[in-house]
Amino acid sequence: MAATVREVAQLAGVSPSTVSRVFTAPDQVQEATRKRVTDAAQQLGYRPDPAARTLRSGRTESLGLVVPDIANPFFPPIVKAMQARARNHGYTLLVADCDEREADELETIDAIVKKVDGLMLWASTLSDGRLRELAAEIPLVLVNRHVEGIPELRISLTPGISQAAEHLRALGHTSCVFVNCSRPEHLRGKSIRETFDAQGLSVVELGPYDPRFETGLHAATLAVANGATAILAHNDLVAIGVLHQLARSGVDVPGQISVIGVDDTLLAAMSIPALTTIRISPQAVATQAADLIVETINGSAPGRPAEVGSRLIPRASTGPAPHRA
Amino acid sequence: MAATVREVAQLAGVSPSTVSRVFTAPDQVQEATRKRVTDAAQQLGYRPDPAARTLRSGRTESLGLVVPDIANPFFPPIVKAMQARARNHGYTLLVADCDEREADELETIDAIVKKVDGLMLWASTLSDGRLRELAAEIPLVLVNRHVEGIPELRISLTPGISQAAEHLRALGHTSCVFVNCSRPEHLRGKSIRETFDAQGLSVVELGPYDPRFETGLHAATLAVANGATAILAHNDLVAIGVLHQLARSGVDVPGQISVIGVDDTLLAAMSIPALTTIRISPQAVATQAADLIVETINGSAPGRPAEVGSRLIPRASTGPAPHRA
DNA sequence: GTGAAAGCGCTAACAT
DNA sequence: ATGTTAGCGCTTTCAC
Numbered sequence: 001m002a003a004t005v006r007e008v009a010q011l012a013g014v015s016p017s018t019v020s021r022v023f024t025a026p027d028q029v030q031e032a033t034r035k036r037v038t039d040a041a042q043q044l045g046y047r048p049d050p051a052a053r054t055l056r057s058g059r060t061e062s063l064g065l066v067v068p069d070i071a072n073p074f075f076p077p078i079v080k081a082m083q084a085r086a087r088n089h090g091y092t093l094l095v096a097d098c099d100e101r102e103a104d105e106l107e108t109i110d111a112i113v114k115k116v117d118g119l120m121l122w123a124s125t126l127s128d129g130r131l132r133e134l135a136a137e138i139p140l141v142l143v144n145r146h147v148e149g150i151p152e153l154r155i156s157l158t159p160g161i162s163q164a165a166e167h168l169r170a171l172g173h174t175s176c177v178f179v180n181c182s183r184p185e186h187l188r189g190k191s192i193r194e195t196f197d198a199q200g201l202s203v204v205e206l207g208p209y210d211p212r213f214e215t216g217l218h219a220a221t222l223a224v225a226n227g228a229t230a231i232l233a234h235n236d237l238v239a240i241g242v243l244h245q246l247a248r249s250g251v252d253v254p255g256q257i258s259v260i261g262v263d264d265t266l267l268a269a270m271s272i273p274a275l276t277t278i279r280i281s282p283q284a285v286a287t288q289a290a291d292l293i294v295e296t297i298n299g300s301a302p303g304r305p306a307e308v309g310s311r312l313i314p315r316a317s318t319g320p321a322p323h324r325a
Numbered sequence: 326m327a328a329t330v331r332e333v334a335q336l337a338g339v340s341p342s343t344v345s346r347v348f349t350a351p352d353q354v355q356e357a358t359r360k361r362v363t364d365a366a367q368q369l370g371y372r373p374d375p376a377a378r379t380l381r382s383g384r385t386e387s388l389g390l391v392v393p394d395i396a397n398p399f400f401p402p403i404v405k406a407m408q409a410r411a412r413n414h415g416y417t418l419l420v421a422d423c424d425e426r427e428a429d430e431l432e433t434i435d436a437i438v439k440k441v442d443g444l445m446l447w448a449s450t451l452s453d454g455r456l457r458e459l460a461a462e463i464p465l466v467l468v469n470r471h472v473e474g475i476p477e478l479r480i481s482l483t484p485g486i487s488q489a490a491e492h493l494r495a496l497g498h499t500s501c502v503f504v505n506c507s508r509p510e511h512l513r514g515k516s517i518r519e520t521f522d523a524q525g526l527s528v529v530e531l532g533p534y535d536p537r538f539e540t541g542l543h544a545a546t547l548a549v550a551n552g553a554t555a556i557l558a559h560n561d562l563v564a565i566g567v568l569h570q571l572a573r574s575g576v577d578v579p580g581q582i583s584v585i586g587v588d589d590t591l592l593a594a595m596s597i598p599a600l601t602t603i604r605i606s607p608q609a610v611a612t613q614a615a616d617l618i619v620e621t622i623n624g625s626a627p628g629r630p631a632e633v634g635s636r637l638i639p640r641a642s643t644g645p646a647p648h649r650a
Numbered sequence: 651g652t653g654a655a656a657g658c659g660c661t662a663a664c665a666t
Numbered sequence: 667a668t669g670t671t672a673g674c675g676c677t678t679t680c681a682c
Binding site: 050052055062069071073075079081083084087095096099110112113115175240243244266267269270271272295 | 373374375376377379380385387394395397401402403405408409420421422424436438439440450532538572586589591592595596597634
């Protein structure tokens with residue numbers, strides 16, 4: 001069961017190095033020899049020991065991903081896709097949840113740095129300095145965070161926001177509310193204001209709040225009081241909160257108010273009415289991030305940041321603006 | 326940065342063994358010596374190398390969890406809680422998604438067996454024989470699967486189902502439909518029939534289907550044609566499908582039909598109307614599974630299977646049965 | 651309570 | 667194309 005290279009080598013009548021080669025560089029060993037080794041390995045149930053391999057070679061064949069909250073429905077599809085992509089590259093994915101807390105993030109990273117060949121940090125809360133230190137220690141990729149000199153995957157909501165603005169304008173809306181739950185430095189608010197302005201839509205920004213269901217409840221009331229006919233929420237979760245509050249208040253969606261979310265989590269497709277939302281492709285994000293970290297590990301990372309876009313998924317929660325009373 | 330025990334030892338004026346002890350059995354070394362070592366380690370930024378440690382000690386300090394589909398909203402809260410619990414025990418959690426396919430499950434397990442000290446398999450599709458082989462190779466815990474002689478965590482829906490039956494009876498329902506998506510050997514159907522019978526509720530079983538949203542759409546139509554006043558769905562996802570179809574057909578929930586789900590995923594709390602569901606506590610599941618695998622690793626596993634229960638979470642999708650026409 | 655010595659299983663450098 | 671040799675960084679006897 002716990003066979004070693006040496007035992008396999010002996011049974012196959014070759015040296016340990018040859019056995020090693022069969023598993024790491026098969027084309028360096030002759031067909032016939034390779035077969036003998038493979039057979040011997042099979043017979044003994046040999047599996048290379050990753051720890052020994054790592055110790056000797058310095059490679060773990062693992063990639064680390066640190067996310068703020070894996071219970072956030074946005075992440076599981078990304079994790080799933082990334083795991084598949086990592087495996088294509090020959091890596092195992094090690095996912096760590098740091099529970100949205102900075103102290104935990106450091107601890108979480110510490111717990112896995114030495115176990116992986118590269119690290120992907122999602123919206124890291126660490127300081128620029130710490131991140132630079134980290135990048136000096138291990139190949140690093142930042143998602144949704146910019147630090148000069150560190151490889152980065154940017155998720156751009158701009159296309160989706162433009163499409164949302166066009167969509168709303170085409171439906172005759174003029175007065176919108178944006179429920180903001182980003183930290184100010186993210187500028188999501190600014191970008192939305194500019195885009196909507198360009199389409200001749202007025203936007204009142206609410207917040208910043210926490211990106212929670214209850215925020216949606218609260219914001220819906222404010223938006224109604226405000227006389228808005230369209231609400232763009234920070235994400236699907238908040239949008240669902242908005243939907244709930246509107247349903248509770250007897251406000252018809254989309255008859256009286258249109259609602260748009262962000263992320264296209266499964267919540268969106270399954271709400272009633274189904275939620276119009278801005279989709280960020282989990283596959284695209286996962287693939288790009290994985291590819292980028294692998295390139296970084298190989299020293300072949302391109303200088304410019306990778307980027308994934310977004311697009312509007314129109315569903316039933318948006319419709320024509322109501323006629324003026 | 327990449328300091329070793331030897332360097333730390335030298336700086337602290339002690340032997341490598343002492344440095345090792347400071348990190349693995351601190352109470353075996355004197356206060357003063359320990360302090361010298363800790364300081365030296367700090368100064369050099371020393372972190373023990375997990376690969377070397379594993380190679381020498383045979384312990385990886387990691388736990389593996391294999392789930393059928395991490396994008397299923399049932400799992401992320403469990404993964405999150407389990408990661409926290411594992412960390413409490415001093416372990417890192419390695420999660421692997423096998424995409425509901427048996428071939429992938431073997432491959433997935435293979436990819437991580439040698440990297441963990443113990444393995445938790447969720448609803449494994451492997452044969453009893455394979456699982457026994459695996460259990461001989463590595464400490465193993467099965468969740469939602471029974472193989473004689475292998476430690477097991479059982480998730481019992483019985484309490485939740487009883488409560489659901491009582492709940493429906495109290496509301497005056499008599500004619501129910503159960504949308505089954507389990508494989509027959511799971512006996513979920515049988516257990517529900519017996520429990521509902523005992524409460525004097527008639528149950529028509531539909532299926533088995535796949536546990537998908539669309540199944541709910543389809544089942545809703547059948548249930549209505551059937552004249553049922555209550556629908557118990559295989560899980561929340563299916564229940565939401567039912568809700569959608571009913572909304573589309575103008576059937577009022579809970580006015581005309583009551584709907585109950587299973588799992589209490591975030592979909593349940595967020596549907597409109599909010600879904601009455603049978604909750605399985607992710608914390609309980611995660612904690613029990615993690616504790617069980619740790620006990621198994623330590624050779625202190627109890628003989629009898631661990632079990633976590635369930636309970637009904639009444640929300641807005643259930644109400645009094647309509648009066649007979 | 652601390653040190654010296656050995657070696658976990660593998661791969662990389664070098665030799666052939 | 668294959669073998670020989672050495673050693674990755676750590677923990678674990680076994681002495682003292």
